[in-house]
Amino acid sequence: MASLASLVTRFVDSERGAANILPLESVTAQAVAAVSFYAGFAELTNLDDGGEIGEGVDITVSEWAEIRPLFVLYVERETALQMEATRGLGADVFGRSSSEIGGDITQLEADMPRRVFFHPVITV
Incomplete structure (x- = not known):
């Protein structure tokens, strides 16, 4: 079990490194x-x-396994939006567009209730 803040820090420092252009606060907001x-x-x-759900909430390994794919897509979309915003300044945009990522997010969000809902069975 780890705090959301430590999971985000690990993601930024170890998993994405120099490939991440977002500040830690933005990545944390996407995790929340x-x-x-x-x-x-x-x-x-x-x-x-x-x-309240915030950066201090503790997340289990199994919860993070379900949350992480959505979190990664949220970060990717935010990065794409930032990159697309620089297009007017003449920057060369790379990677997937925010609308492409949005489609993946919609699909994952639609599937989330089926994947994570749990209610114990009670027999009488």
Whole structure:
């Protein structure tokens, strides 16, 4: 189990390194958004009733396994939006467009309820 902040820091420092152009605050915001979406369909193990989802929330390994693909797509879309915004300055845009990534996000978000919803079976 790790805090969301430490998972984001590991992602920025170890997994993406120089390929990441977003500041840590933006990446953290995308992680919070992904965790919030996940929490709409599954109960977070370490979130108290009424607790807020933020960078301090603890995420289990299995929760991160479900959240991470959406988080990566959110970061990729935010990066694409930043790159597309520089097009007017003459910068050469590379990678997928934000609309292409948006399609993948829509598909993953639509599949999330089926993948993560759990309700224990009670027999009488």
